[in-house]
Amino acid sequence: MTEYGRGPGSEPWHPEDPLYGDQGWGGQQSAHGQNQYGGQQQPYPQDPYTQQPQDPYTQQQSQDPYAQQQSQDPYAQQHYQQQPAYGAPQDPYAQQQPQPQQSQQPQYDNGGWDTGQQSAAAPYDAQQADPYGGRQAGYGETHDYYSTPEAYPPPQPPGRREAVAEQAPTQSPDWDPEVQPEETHPFFTGADDREDNDDEYDDDPRESRRGGRGGNERRGKGKKKSRSGVACLVVSVVLVGGLGGLGYVGYSYWQDKFGAAPDYTGTGTGEVEVEIEKGAFGSDIGNILKQKGVVKSVDAFVAAQNENPKGKSIQAGVYLLHEKMSAAEAVKMMVDPNSQNLLVIPEGYRNVTIYGMVDKKLGLKKGTTKGIATSKASGLGLPDWASNNKDIKDPLEGFLYPAAYPVTKETKPETILKKMVSRANEEYDKLDLEGAAKKYNLDGPWQVLTVASLVQAEGLTHDDFRKMAEVAYNRLKPTNTVTNRKLQFDSSFNYLKNQSKIKIRSNEILNNPDPYNTYYHEGLPPGPIGNPGDEALRATLNPTGDGWMFFISLDGKKTEFTKTAAEHERLNKKFKEQHGLD
Secondary structure (H helix, E strand, O other), X not given: OOOOOOOOOOOOOOOOOOOHHHHHHXXXXXXXXXXXXXXXXXXXXXXXXXXXXXXXXXXXXXXXXXXXXXXXXXXXXXXXXXXXXXXXXXXXXXXXXXXXXXXXXXXXXXXXXXXXXXXXXXXXXOOOOOOOOOOOOOOOOOOOOOOXXXXXXXXXXXXXXXXXXXXXXXXXXXXXXXXXXXXXXXXXXXXXXXXXXXXXXXXXXXXHHOOOOOHXXXXXXXXXXXXXXXXXXXXHHHHHHHHHHHHHHHHHHHHHHOOOOOOOOOOOXXXXXXXXXXXXXXXXXXXXXXXOOOOOOHHHHHHHHXXXXXXXXXXXXXXXXXXXXXXXXXXXXXXXXXXXXXXXXXXXXXXHHHHHHHHHHHOOOOOHXXXXXXXXXHHOOOOOOOXXXXXXXOXXXXXXXXXXXXXXXXXXXXXXXXXXXXXXXHHHHOOOHHHHHHHOOOOHHHHHHHHHHHHHHHOOOHHHHHHHHHHHHHHOOOOOOOOOOEOOOHHHHHXXXXXXXXXXXXHHHHOXXXXXXXXXXXXOOOOOOOOOOHHHHHHHHOOOOOOOXXXXXXXXXXXXXXXXXXXXXXXXXXXXXXXXXX
């Protein structure tokens, strides 16, 4: 049986046309022993006419087409005596050495076919034919196609003819250094451009699209120019718009990060009332001012506050500013106390004085705030430990804490009184009034507050406050036989008289039975006689321990402290002489 699986047929052999037998195969079959892709002829060791009908390329059951029959690989058995030169006449089967048929199945071994015998030569050791380089007999050269009877077998009968599928060409090397591969990518060949234009030129012949002559060429060029012009215009518009957008974003970013913040110039006009809450930071203040129309931007205010040495000293309060003023001018005004719309309560002021200040600040009728304080005292937020003694002249005394309170034109007296009481509670909670009361045998925080109000009224400096507190505690002791637990403070008498005098006659002060007269009654007055500040409060909690029992101020500017009654009497006599008192 031959390489192509053909058996003998009934068609006559044409002795003069060596390819005659292939006519029945439609020209798809190569000569016996010759590669159908133009390679060299390969000799075969066996009878080509062995009749064994089977698939043309699978000579065994499920075998590679290179296993020609059930016998061994012919390449493993043939012996090449000498490779003739190309183009020389030769007998393609002259060098063939027939081998006995082997029944052993071929197996893979090192890329070839192992037939079970030691092959005379490795399948690929012999010179391998280049699948594209083999030469066919040229003109003037004649191959003897009839040297053997096996040269060209007759074709199959017409009923058994069937086309043989093309065999895959023998693989060539991965690359050939002498032949450069043709570039096929659309980027290099311009295929995309042609395909993109197909829709536009469907009605034109292809020659006109590829440089054809005549009107078609001119018409095609005109369309391309028109289309290219519109495309360029669109691209230009997109580019200009994109560049403009990027420029705007870049400028905005530069302005935000590195540019000066928007700001007004000058001192502004008009008048704006701005309230700053406690705990507000620079950015919070800037936001409030921007909302009120004072400054143009928060960043400008923050920058101006940082540049001003006193910028960080801006306190909570109400400020009278101008509209559309520069941030620097706004900071300058806010650090000036005169620009604040505040109600400032000094330390030691009595409630009756504070009520008049509120009326004046709010433009109210005199006595308005005092009436509200009297009628609504229980609803203004006094602490639980506040006394309800019937002899107390003002239950709010001692709770209108000295500080600066922002007010506006719309502020109500009740509102500002609540703020004062709330501030007093906040400050008193920071102090251990209960502990001081137990330590000095006082009746709760209320009496500690009362002592502090006396210290505030009598003292002038911080050192005075501490000595005054010691004098009060020493005179309140049950063992005090010098004054018999009488405080004898002029400040309490002045409170009940709603006056501030240092020239008080003895017969007047010793005979007044008012509960607030400490010359007449033992112990503390019913309640505070004023609103003590922070220094007086802390001095009351931390008095001196030097044994001071008396004090007197000869000129109203300096206080003299003594420990014995004799020392005090000598100073008291001197005081009476200076002021013409008996």
